[in-house]
Amino acid sequence: MNNSQYKKAERGAWLSISAYIILSGVKIFVSYIGNSEALRADGLNNLTDIIASVAVLIGLKISQKPPDENHRYGHSRAETIASLVAAFIMISVGIQVIIGSVQSVLNPSETSPSIITAFVALFSALFMYGVYLFNVKLARKINSKSLYSAAQDNRSDALVSIGAMIGIIGAYFGIGWLDPLAAFIVGFMICKTAWGIFRDAALDLTDAFEVEKLKDIEETIRSTPGVKLVKDIKARLHGNQPIVDATIFVEPTLTVIEGHQIAEHVEERLSETHQINHSHIHIEPQLH
Structure with a gap:
């Protein structure tokens, strides 16, 4: 993401933080005067969500730092780490609800x-x-994984509140078993969402990449004029930025300039077709 997109993602994180601060205060206050343990637990849940949203905000801040001596590819993976933190907090909340x-x-x-x-x-x-x-x-528009994780946390909190409401209504009308049943289902859904976020973040940190997407990238390179063969293609994600390394074979009689022009054309097509702005294309002569 560029700086403008990071600023937009920060606004989303700040929106979550503001919402959690206001709602947690209201819920805890009303729970005491209204004698509701379910609403009080929901309010305490929102207090923990503030930490997750702050982690996302910090991750976005760090991701904007330019490359340095120890981070030649930049700091985009701070977003992925923020997603992991959000997943850990979500799963802890889900287990507590269960x-x-x-x-x-x-x-x-x-x-x-x-x-x-x-x-x-x-x-x-x-x-x-x-x-x-x-x-x-917003997360889908700017392709921010950490903001997407925060959004999933927002949805989980909405479900927790629905569960609390069902439990409160059940207790109010004397149907006490509705409360634990709704809480259990909500807790399971939170854990399931957290697992999905954790799995995706872990795959990114271990340099996993979608097989089908890699095949599409390889086909784009292979169909570039002047490319005779594609070999040893690899891809990984650095935050939300894909990085591609590939070796292409060209006619051995080409000049260095002509070979370089083919590599540049490959990089341009990767950027236009797959929004890949970081690629390393190595040229080899195809020996018959």
């Missing part, structure tokens, strides 16, 4: 919460889903 649902079954509450706490949970769910829609659209 454990809390089991404890609710073993130790059912005899107190009935105020119905106002259900409305607060519903408002929070709708508000966070709106934040999710904004951030996920």
Whole structure:
């Protein structure tokens, strides 16, 4: 991403942080006056989400730093590390929600919460889903993995609030088992989302790359005029930036300038067709 895109991603992270600060304060306050453990747990969940959003913001800040002596490719992978942090926090929250649902079954509450706490949970769910829609659209537009992870966290929080609302309504009308059931399902969904984010980030950090996408890149190089053969093609992601290394074979009678022009044409096609702006093309003569 360029600096303008990073600034847009930062606005998404700041939106998440602001939403979590406001909602956590409202939920915790209303939970005490409305006697709702579910809403209180939801508010505490939002407090932990502030940490995840701050981690994303820090990752975006670091990613903007230019290349230096120790980071010749730049600092884009800070975004991937921020995604990992967000995934760890999400899965810890998901496990806590699941454990809390089991404890609710073993130790059912005899107190009935105020119905106002259900409305607060519903408002929070709708508000966070709106934040999710904004951030996920922005993340896809600027291709920011860390902001996409934050958006998934926003959606998980909306689901947690829905679960809290269902539990509160169930407890209000004397259907106590709705609370732990909804909490368990929500906790499972949070863990599933966190696992997906962790898996993608881990694959990026271990230089994995989609096989089908690599085949498309190879075909683009092979179809470039002047390229006779493509050999030893590799690709990896540095943050959200793909880096391609390939060896191409050309006619051995070409001059150095002509061979260099073919390599430049390959790089131009990779940029236009696949948005790959970092490629290393090595030229070899094709010996018959």
